[in-house]
Amino acid sequence: MNAEKIMEFLLYGAEFAQTRNDLCHLTGWPDRTVRQAIEDARRATDDDGPFIVAAVNGRGYYLTRDPDEVEAHYRSEYARAMSILVRTKGERRFLKKRGRL
Numbered sequence: 001m002n003a004e005k006i007m008e009f010l011l012y013g014a015e016f017a018q019t020r021n022d023l024c025h026l027t028g029w030p031d032r033t034v035r036q037a038i039e040d041a042r043r044a045t046d047d048d049g050p051f052i053v054a055a056v057n058g059r060g061y062y063l064t065r066d067p068d069e070v071e072a073h074y075r076s077e078y079a080r081a082m083s084i085l086v087r088t089k090g091e092r093r094f095l096k097k098r099g100r101l
Contacts, residue, residue: 002033003040010052010063017060 009026010018018026023034038061042052050063053073064070095101 001040002029002037003044006034006037006041007050007052007063010061012050012063012065014055014057014059014062014064014069017055017062019060022060 005027006023009023020031020034023029024031027034027037029037038052045051049065049070051065051070051073052061053064053069054061054076056072056076092101
């Protein structure tokens with residue numbers, strides 16, 4: 001399974017972050033497969049981690065169990081999700097009026 005395999009290529013610590021390009025080279029997979037493997041691995045992670053987080057400086061992905069790093073990543077992803085919901089509010093209303101939602 002790609003989700004399990006991607007974990008073998010990720011290291012602990014922001015200083016060891018791997019870009020998707022790095023992960024493509026290491027795994028031999030195309031970018032789309034690497035992205036999906038990261039998402040699948042994130043979904044499969046239990047409450048104790050390790051968690052795959054993106055480096056704040058945009059320099060790639062790494063593993064962590066550090067509460068500060070997990071919180072920073074969580075807050076960033078949460079803000080992104082809320083931004084998407086706000087941005088699509090008009091579309092949602094449009095579709096609701098037409099019985100599509």
